[in-house]
Each structure stands twice: as C-alpha cells, then as structure tokens.
Amino acid sequence: xxxEHVLGRALMYSVVGVIPFAANFSAFNLLLFTGVSVDxxxxxxxxxxxxxxxxxxxRLTFGDRHMSLRGWxxxxxxxxxxxxxxxxxxxxxxxxxxxxxDWSTYVVYGLATVCGVIGTFTWNNLISxxxxxxxxxxxxxxxxAQQ
Numbered sequence: 001x002x003x004e005h006v007l008g009r010a011l012m013y014s015v016v017g018v019i020p021f022a023a024n025f026s027a028f029n030l031l032l033f034t035g036v037s038v039d040x041x042x043x044x045x046x047x048x049x050x051x052x053x054x055x056x057x058x059r060l061t062f063g064d065r066h067m068s069l070r071g072w073x074x075x076x077x078x079x080x081x082x083x084x085x086x087x088x089x090x091x092x093x094x095x096x097x098x099x100x101x102d103w104s105t106y107v108v109y110g111l112a113t114v115c116g117v118i119g120t121f122t123w124n125n126l127i128s129x130x131x132x133x134x135x136x137x138x139x140x141x142x143x144x145a146q147q
Contacts (some may be wrong), residue, residue, distance in 0.1 A: 024049030
C-alpha cells in the first residue's frame with residue numbers, strides 16, 4: 001500500500017473518530033443529567049462510543065475494503081481488542097507523562113489521545129479491517145465481485 005494512501009486513511013480515521021467521540025460525550029452527559037453516577041456513566045458511554053466507533057469506521061474509514069456488511073461480525077470481534085489496545089496506550093502514556101513531566105493537563109490529554117489513536121488505527125488497519133486477500137473472480141465469497 002502506498003505511503004500516501006496510509007496517511008490519507010489515517011487522516012480519515014481521525015476525522016471519522018469525531019462521530020464516536022460525540023456519541024460517547026453525549027451519552028456520558030445525558031446519563032449524568034439523569035442522575036447516573038460518574039463511574040456508571042463513564043462505562044456505559046465507553047461501550048456506546050465503542051459500538052459507534054466500529055460502525056463509523058467499518059462503513060466510512062474502511063468501507064472501500066469491505067463494501068458490504070458481509071463479514072461484519074468477524075470484523076467486530078477483531079475490532080474490539082484494538083479498542084482495548086487504544087485505551088491501554090492512552091492510559092499508560094497519560095500516566096507516564098503525569099509521573100515524569102510537568103506538562104499541562106491539556107498537553108498530556110492531547111498526546112495520550114494521539115497515542116491511543118495511533119494504536120487503534122494501526123490495529124484496525126492491519127488486523128480488523130485489513131484489505132481482503134485477492135480471490136478468484138468467480139468465487140462467490142468475494143464480496144467485491146458481487147458489487
């Protein structure tokens with residue numbers, strides 16, 4: 001894959017990421033408004049954001065690789081560990097920056113977010129939503145041939 005294509009897809013991934021962020025943020029605030037505890041609101045909003053993230057990236061960021069919904073369950077199962085990876089990278093990098101630097105909260109938040117996004121994009125680009133292997137054009141399992 002040409003380098004500019006990967007960079008373009010990474011940019012698209014970042015732009016599309018606004019959708020699940022908005023879903024997470026909205027769910028969190030709505031739950032707080034209705035009296036749900038911060039811990040519970042955080043957990044539910046994280047799950048909602050994760051599902052919106054899958055569908056947004058499956059259809060928008062990687063839609064050219066998987067033009068139909070065929071195989072979405074497999075992609076979803078492979079996508080979720082990437083979400084966990086991003087969460088762990090975000091948390092570890094933020095913790096390290098807080099421990100070893102005197103950077104502002106916003107710098108730490110921004111850089112930790114970048115670390116998480118790099119991790120999730122790399123996982124999703126190479127594992128959950130990797131380009132399908134070429135198949136014989138008469139193979140009925142080839143979703144691209146059916147389009």
